Amino acid sequence: VRHSGNAIGEVIEGAYSVLEDAPVVVDQVSRWKSIALRDIEREALAEAAHTLRFPTADEAKPAAIQADALLRPRRSADRATDLWTAFNVVQENTIKGGLTGRVRDANGRTVRRST
Template identity: 35%
Template sequence: MFLNPYSHKEPFSMSELIKRVPAAFAQNASQDVSHKYNFISTEQVINALNEGGFHPYYAMQGRSRKEGKELVAKHVVKFRKEGTQLIRGDLIPEIVLSTSHDGTSAFRLDFGIHRVICSNGLVAPSSFAVSRSVRHKGYNDGDIIDAAFEVLSNCPDVEKNVTEMNKLILTEREREVFAEASLLLKYNDDDIEETLKENFSPTPSLLLVNRRRGDSGKDLFSTFNVIQENLIKGGQLFFGKDKSGFKVKKTTRPVKSVIEDLKLNKALWTLANKMLEIRS
């Protein structure tokens, strides 16, 4: 069962986190890793961040097709610092912790923003806001807390960036180009080529359909929010024909993969910033 990864009013308890990210509470690494691998449970990291005033409001883990790999799968937990001020009144700064226990990932911390109105969280990529990796080898609780505060220190820069996006009004063609590029971020060339053969391809214009009046603006940040929400949540209706030529209804798929969610958010944020850079 897919659980809503967000808790809006209060942090997740440990029992709630166990349901959503059991991999965070694994007691051993994957059997495939080297004997030199230093296993550190994500639970220890969560406890350390809690003691540092960071509390979990989001939890999601990837699905593993291999039996017995569920407890080493990629997982993400997002934290909010006690007393952190909102950005513009509807954006909440977050610390995004991601890792796995298969020997492929360190503990990675990125700067994120949760938009209250649409329940989506964006992740600013390392090229924009500072990211920090804390390796399992030589790990200590102080390092992870220091890394969280360092990442969070980028909040003023992100707020300035959001303000500049709000001021930049896009032409209709620019909004269409943004949507066209964004569609390719989610559906790769092979997907689109195959869906075009069956007339199943969602169009870029579908991404520009806002879900609420407050998102009807033509500025860059509003356009980004509309496209990001549509790509992440999916569920948009479009029509096409199946292989037999019969007309059918289809809906765009939501993003439920941890890796896809992180990559897509970072790519969209990078794209929006490049558009801002070109127009500035």
């Protein structure tokens, strides 16, 4: 919403739009929570996110963390294996960072890196 002109009217209109779409969003969240993922599916999700997050990583210059680190929950409530939880855990770890890993520097020494 721009802060000039009829900003109040646009905010009110936006609030009604959000309220109107809320049942659809709640339904989608319920659907994602009802889809149980096997470990291999969760790993595929993490691999895809890892590729998007570290597009230039390869064997010569690997990323600071491995894809499986994106699946590590930060809270005990995030240990569920449904699609909604897995997506949110991967998303949080991808965006928030703070994960540590090891890579080799130009001299071949192991160095700790953080995202």
